[in-house]
Amino acid sequence: MIVLAKVFIQAVHKHFGTVRALDGVDLEIENGKFVVLLGPSGCGKTTLLRCISGLEQVTSGAIRFNDMEVTHLQPRNRDIAMVFQSYAVWPHMKVRDNIAYPMKIKKFSKEEIQKRLQETAELLSISELLDRYPAQLSGGQRQRVAVARAIVLEPAVLLMDEPLSNLDALLRVTMRSELKKLQQKIGTTTVYVTHDQVEAMTMGDKIAVMKSGVIHQIDTPDQIYLRPANTFIAGFIGSPQMNFVDVEISVQEGKMKLVSKDFTLPCPEMMRSIVEEGGYDRLILGIRPENIHHGQQESFIPISGTIYFSERLGAETIIHLGFEEGRIVIRIPGDEILEDGSRHTFYINPERICLFDPQTQKLI
Amino acid sequence: MIKKIAILVVCVLIFAWFVGPVFMIVIASLTPSTEYYKMDQILPRSLTLNHLESLFVRLKGWEATMNSVQVALWSILISFLIGLPAAYVLARYVFKGKNLLRIIVLMTRSFPVLIIAVPLITVYLRIGLNDTILGVSLAHTSMILPFIVIITSGILSGISVEYEEAGMVFGLSRFGSFLRITLPLALPGLAASAIYAFILSWNEVFVAAVLTLVNRTLPAHILNTAMTSPDYFKFAAGTVMAVPAMIFIFFTRKYLMSMWGISLK
Numbered sequence: 001m002i003v004l005a006k007v008f009i010q011a012v013h014k015h016f017g018t019v020r021a022l023d024g025v026d027l028e029i030e031n032g033k034f035v036v037l038l039g040p041s042g043c044g045k046t047t048l049l050r051c052i053s054g055l056e057q058v059t060s061g062a063i064r065f066n067d068m069e070v071t072h073l074q075p076r077n078r079d080i081a082m083v084f085q086s087y088a089v090w091p092h093m094k095v096r097d098n099i100a101y102p103m104k105i106k107k108f109s110k111e112e113i114q115k116r117l118q119e120t121a122e123l124l125s126i127s128e129l130l131d132r133y134p135a136q137l138s139g140g141q142r143q144r145v146a147v148a149r150a151i152v153l154e155p156a157v158l159l160m161d162e163p164l165s166n167l168d169a170l171l172r173v174t175m176r177s178e179l180k181k182l183q184q185k186i187g188t189t190t191v192y193v194t195h196d197q198v199e200a201m202t203m204g205d206k207i208a209v210m211k212s213g214v215i216h217q218i219d220t221p222d223q224i225y226l227r228p229a230n231t232f233i234a235g236f237i238g239s240p241q242m243n244f245v246d247v248e249i250s251v252q253e254g255k256m257k258l259v260s261k262d263f264t265l266p267c268p269e270m271m272r273s274i275v276e277e278g279g280y281d282r283l284i285l286g287i288r289p290e291n292i293h294h295g296q297q298e299s300f301i302p303i304s305g306t307i308y309f310s311e312r313l314g315a316e317t318i319i320h321l322g323f324e325e326g327r328i329v330i331r332i333p334g335d336e337i338l339e340d341g342s343r344h345t346f347y348i349n350p351e352r353i354c355l356f357d358p359q360t361q362k363l364i
Numbered sequence: 365m366i367k368k369i370a371i372l373v374v375c376v377l378i379f380a381w382f383v384g385p386v387f388m389i390v391i392a393s394l395t396p397s398t399e400y401y402k403m404d405q406i407l408p409r410s411l412t413l414n415h416l417e418s419l420f421v422r423l424k425g426w427e428a429t430m431n432s433v434q435v436a437l438w439s440i441l442i443s444f445l446i447g448l449p450a451a452y453v454l455a456r457y458v459f460k461g462k463n464l465l466r467i468i469v470l471m472t473r474s475f476p477v478l479i480i481a482v483p484l485i486t487v488y489l490r491i492g493l494n495d496t497i498l499g500v501s502l503a504h505t506s507m508i509l510p511f512i513v514i515i516t517s518g519i520l521s522g523i524s525v526e527y528e529e530a531g532m533v534f535g536l537s538r539f540g541s542f543l544r545i546t547l548p549l550a551l552p553g554l555a556a557s558a559i560y561a562f563i564l565s566w567n568e569v570f571v572a573a574v575l576t577l578v579n580r581t582l583p584a585h586i587l588n589t590a591m592t593s594p595d596y597f598k599f600a601a602g603t604v605m606a607v608p609a610m611i612f613i614f615f616t617r618k619y620l621m622s623m624w625g626i627s628l629k
Contacts, residue, residue, distance in 0.1 A: 014456070053533060054532075054533075055529055055532065055533070074535060074537065075529075075532045075533045076532060076533065076534070076535045076537065080533060081534070082529075082530070082533045084529070084530060085526075085527045086524065086526050088526035088527050088529065088530035090527055090530070090531075091527075091549065092548050092549055101534065102534035102535055105535035105536060106535055149534070153534075287402070301574065305535060313387065
C-alpha cells in the first residue's frame with residue numbers, strides 16, 4: 001500500500017553557525033505531486049531537502065507528513081527514500097543486494113523481497129544487471145539502481161538530490177522523461193532538487209524557486225514562466241534570458257508611454273491601471289526573446305533597431321538588436337539570414353510584457 | 365646496453381646489501397657449534413637446528429613468542445577500540461579545535477616511547493600491572509594509537525559519507541550505518557594498519573624489557589638470554605625475530621602497499 005503523504009514545511013530555519021542556509025521556508029506539497037526545488041548554487045535547496053530527510057536537523061520550524069510530526073525524527077523513522085547526487089549505491093554489494101537491503105533491514109519476508117526486487121528491477125529495466133557489482137555498471141545504470149532502491153519500499157515521500165547532473169547530456173534528456181513517467185506511475189509524493197531550469201520546467205507539477213535561503217515563488221511551470229514574481233526568477237528561467245529595460249512612465253495626450261533611453265513604447269492597455277494605481281514613475285520592462293516576433297500582428301508593438309549580431313542555430317535564430325546605447329535579444333523560429341548593420345523592425349507581443357518595480361524587483 | 369648493465373649491477377648491489385646480512389644471520393643460526401669457530405671455512409658443511417631448538421625449548425623462547433603475540437593482539441585491539449571512534453570524528457565532523465587535536469595526536473609520536481618506561485613501571489608496581497601482558501599492551505598502545513588514529517581517519521575520509529547517509533535513510537542508525545556499511549568498505553585499509561601495528565608491537569624491545577621480568581616478550585627475552593650466549597645463539601635469536609616478520613610482510617605486502625597508495629598486481 002502506498003501511503004501518499006502531504007508534506008508540510010512550516011517556518012523552517014536552518015543556521016550553520018552564522019550562515020543562514022534557510023531563512024524562513026514555508027511549503028506545502030500535495031499528495032502525489034512532483035515538486036521541484038529550483039535555484040542557483042547556495043540557495044538552500046539541498047539543505048531544505050536534507051532537512052526534510054532528517055539528515056540535517058532544523059534550527060527552528062516544523063515538518064509534517066500528513067498528521068505525523070517528523071521534525072525531530074531520525075531519517076530511518078520518516079518513511080522516506082532518497083536518491084543522492086552521487087547515487088551512493090553501496091559498492092561492496094551486488095545490485096540485487098543493494099535493492100534488497102532496505103527490505104532486509106525492515107525484516108521483510110524472503111518471498112516479499114524477491115517479489116518486489118523482480119518488479120522494481122523490471123520497472124527500471126535493470127533485470128539483467130542484478131548480479132553485477134556497482135563498479136561494473138555505467139553511470140546511468142547505477143542511477144537506475146539508486147532509483148530502484150528508493151522506490152522498492154514504497155515510501156511516503158521520495159526525495160531526489162540532482163539525480164541527473166552526473167549524466168551526459170543525451171542520457172539526461174531520456175532520463176528526465178523516464179523519471180517523470182515513473183513518478184506518475186507509482187504516484188509517490190516527490191521532492192526534486194535541481195539547478196537546471198529545463199529539468200524543473202519539464203518535470204515539475206509545481207516549482208519552488210529559491211534564492212538565499214528563501215522561497216521566492218511556488219507555482220506551476222507555466223505560471224512561473226509567464227508571471228515570474230520578480231526579476232531574479234524572470235532572469236533565471238528561460239534561455240536566452242529575458243530582456244530587462246529600465247523605463248520611465250510618461251503620459252502625453254492621455255496616452256501612457258514607457259520611455260527607455262533607446263526607444264519609446266506605448267504602455268499596453270491592460271497594464272495601465274496597475275501602473276496608475278501604483279503611482280510608479282519608473283519601472284523595469286521585461287520581455288522574453290521569444291515574445292518578440294518578425295511578423296506584424298494586430299496588437300503588437302513595433303520596435304526598430306540595427307542588427308548587431310545574429311546567431312543561426314538551425315531551428316531558430318537569435319538576434320541581438322542594437323540601439324543607440326543598449327541591445328535586446330530576440331529569438332525567432334527558422335533560419336533567418338539578417339545582415340549585421342541592417343535596420344529591421346520587430347514586433348513585441350504586449351500580452352507578454354512583464355513590468356517590475358525597480359525598488360522591490362517584484363512583478364506589478 | 366651499458367645502461368641496462370649499470371641498472372642490473374645497482375640492483376644486485378642493493379639486493380646484496382639487504383639480503384646479505386639476513387642470509388648470514390640465518391646460516392649462522394643453523395651452523396653447528398663445532399663448525400662455527402673454524403677459521404678455514406665460510407659456509408658450514410652441515411646444518412643443525414640445535415640452536416633454534418635450545419632457544420625455543422630449553423630457554424623458553426616459545427613462551428616468550430606467545431607473549432609477544434598476545435601483547436601485539438591486545439595492543440591492536442585496544443588501539444582500535446579507542447582509535448577508531450576518534451578517527452571517525454576526525455573524518456566526519458567539523459568542529460573547533462579539530463586541527464589542534466590532530467596535531468596533538470601526532471605530537472605524541474614525537475618522543476620515543478622508552479622515556480615512559482621507567483615512570484610506567486613505578487606506577488605498574490603500585491597497581492600490580494608489572495610483569496603482565498596487559499601492562500606491556502597498554503604501553504605499546506600509547507605508541508601505536510596516534511598512528512592508528514591518523515591513518516584510519518584518512519581511510520574513513522576516503523569513504524564517501526553519502527554511503528552512510530544512504531544507510532541512514534534506508535533504515536540504519538548512524539552507528540548501524542558505520543558498522544554495516546563503512547566498516548566493510550574500510551576493511552582492507554584497516555587490515556593493513558592493523559598489520560603494521562602488529563609489527564610495531566612485535567619489534568618493540570626496551571619498554572617490554574623494563575616492564576616485565578618473567579613474562580617477557582620475545583625481544584625482551586632475547587635481551588636476557590641470547591645476549592649473554594655464544595654468537596650462534598645470538599644469530600638464532602635474530603632469525604627467530606626477523607624471519608616471521610619478514611614472512612608475514614611478504615604475504616601481506618599487497619595490503620600494506622595499498623595502504624600507502626601503491627597497487628600491486
